[in-house]
Amino acid sequence: MSKSIRSAAVAFTVCFAMAAGAQDTIQIGKDGNVKVHSGGSKVDVRGGNVKVESEGTRTTVGVERDGDDDKKDADDDSSSEIDITGAGRKETLACNGTTEVSISGSSNELTFTGVCKRVDVTGSSNKVTLDAVERIDVTGTDNTVTWKKAAGGRKKPKVSSTGTDNKVSQR
Structure with a gap:
């Protein structure tokens, strides 16, 4: 850096x-x-x-390098992560095209703007709204995930949904 x-x-x-x-x-x-x-x-x-953690949320943001850097750190990548844990949270968060989101908990209402690379939802009664996404994985019970458009040049995101009464649909 x-x-x-x-x-x-x-x-x-x-x-x-x-x-x-x-x-x-x-x-x-x-x-x-x-x-x-x-x-x-x-x-x-x-x-x-830069990794920021606060009350069950973790966000990692990659920083672009200047052209004058001769070497690259082995653990450096430009992807970001958002980890949500807990119950009853209501938030709007931003994805940057490389963001991987992990949600684990119950009764959360989460909205993601921008393009998310991957969204994993585990738990129950979570409501997740996405602007754009490449991949969605849902496990648990009664989770609802809606997406506006697919990312990565696809017509639809890759979707895996296991569990009971989970709904994944385009809005």
């Missing part, structure tokens, strides 16, 4: 911690990796990725 991106990531992390009133820990490793832990929230900047 270029020094300017790493510096920006460090500055973002420290500002985030200060704004959140973080008093727990801020760690900056010799390799430039940064970790902030405060209450139930964590921010981890490593190898070009």
Whole structure:
């Protein structure tokens, strides 16, 4: 990762911690990796990725490299992940075309804007609305997943649905 991106990531992390009133820990490793832990929230900047975890949600965002970087970290990729766990959450989140979403819980109402690469739903009575998606996997009971359009040049997303009374349909 270029020094300017790493510096920006460090500055973002420290500002985030200060704004959140973080008093727990801020760690900056010799390799430039940064970790902030405060209450139930964590921010981890490593190898070009920024991972944010808070109350059952985890988001990983890849950072593009400058052309002047000669080497690439082995764990660097430009994909992102959104992990949702728990019950009764109502949120709107954004996918970036490479986002892989994992939902595990019950009675969540989740809307995803943009293009999701893959969405996995496990649990019961979850309602998931998608703008665009390449693949949908649903297990559990009474989950409803609706999608507006397929992504990746397909007419329909790849769909796997197992369990009882799960519904996957185009809206």
